[in-house]
Amino acid sequence: MITYPSKVGLELVLPISILCLGIASFMAYQGIWLGLGIILLCSLFIIHVFSTTVYQMDTDTLRISSGFLFQERIEIKSIRKVSKSRNILQSPALSLDRIELIYNRFDHILLSPRDKAGFVAELLKRNPSIEVQL
Structure with a gap:
């Protein structure tokens, strides 16, 4: 199994x-x-999401994980x-430098792999019929 961590963009980290x-x-x-405790718990959750988005x-199969709340599996053959x-839009991507995967008939998801070229090349090895527009 090959793992690609998400790219983390300052455009999201700084405002948060x-x-x-x-x-x-x-x-x-x-x-x-009490308010301080709640903010600290929220901050720990955000740090957890940022460190586990892969x-x-x-x-x-492409498995997308972001924290313990978001888990998705996409069959690579279904990616068009x-x-x-x-x-x-909200997505399991920690940067605004994103790629959009269109799969099945009408489904899509936004991702931000740190190694975008390697990620796309690996997808193409598994499904050469994917149309690429980068």
């Missing part, structure tokens, strides 16, 4: 970090300890097209 640090500082300054390929995307 500034927001969490700002709210946590305000809560600590005001002595709102794309794994075995012989015929891979194209470049900067779509900001």
Whole structure:
């Protein structure tokens, strides 16, 4: 099984970090300890998601994991097209430098593998009929 970690983009990390640090500082300054605890728990969850977002390929399946809440399996033979995307929709992608996979008849998902070229090359080895528009 080959694992491709997600690329982490500063365009997502910086606003989230500034927001969490700002709210946590305000809560600590005001002595709102329950609120501070909640912000710290949310921050730990975000760190967990960022550290566990990976794309794994075995012989015929692409497994997408992001934290413990998002797990998806896509048959590589069902992937029809891979194209470049900067779509900001929520997805298991930690950067805005994304690729869109179109699979089955109407399904699609946005991903951001750190090694985009290697990821696409590996998909093509397993399914040479994928249309690539990068």
